[in-house]
Amino acid sequence: MGNRALIVLGIVLGVVILLVLIVGGGAISTYNTLVTRQQNVNAKWSQVENQMQRRADLIPNIVATVKGVAGLEERVFTKIAEARSQLLSTMQNPNSNRKSSGNRTLRLHSGGARL
Numbered sequence: 001m002g003n004r005a006l007i008v009l010g011i012v013l014g015v016v017i018l019l020v021l022i023v024g025g026g027a028i029s030t031y032n033t034l035v036t037r038q039q040n041v042n043a044k045w046s047q048v049e050n051q052m053q054r055r056a057d058l059i060p061n062i063v064a065t066v067k068g069v070a071g072l073e074e075r076v077f078t079k080i081a082e083a084r085s086q087l088l089s090t091m092q093n094p095n096s097n098r099k100s101s102g103n104r105t106l107r108l109h110s111g112g113a114r115l
Helices: 002-092 098-109
Strands: none
Touching: none
16 A cells, blocks of 8 residues: 555645646746736837827927918018008009009019019
8 A cells, every 4th residue: 555655645746746837837927928018018108208209399390380480470461561551552642653553563463472
């Protein structure tokens, strides 16, 4: 019976060791999977931060563009107001300065940008 008990003890011990290896391997595999997923999340978050930084870097360019367009609009509206006031003044006094007003009207009708 001594040999038989040793054989049974060896088999039980082998099964226990096999179960420990299976559970341990599963735990290690799960840990590695979690680490890989965490690295993927960090990489994706890094891409989000890069996009946010890129957009933040573009804001000064947008502000400068808006300021430039606002200045252009101001100059255009100033020129329009000046042209309108000159037109109204020539309409009130049709005999004075007739040649210059006709020239200006011709430029306006022909699509000239300069007044």
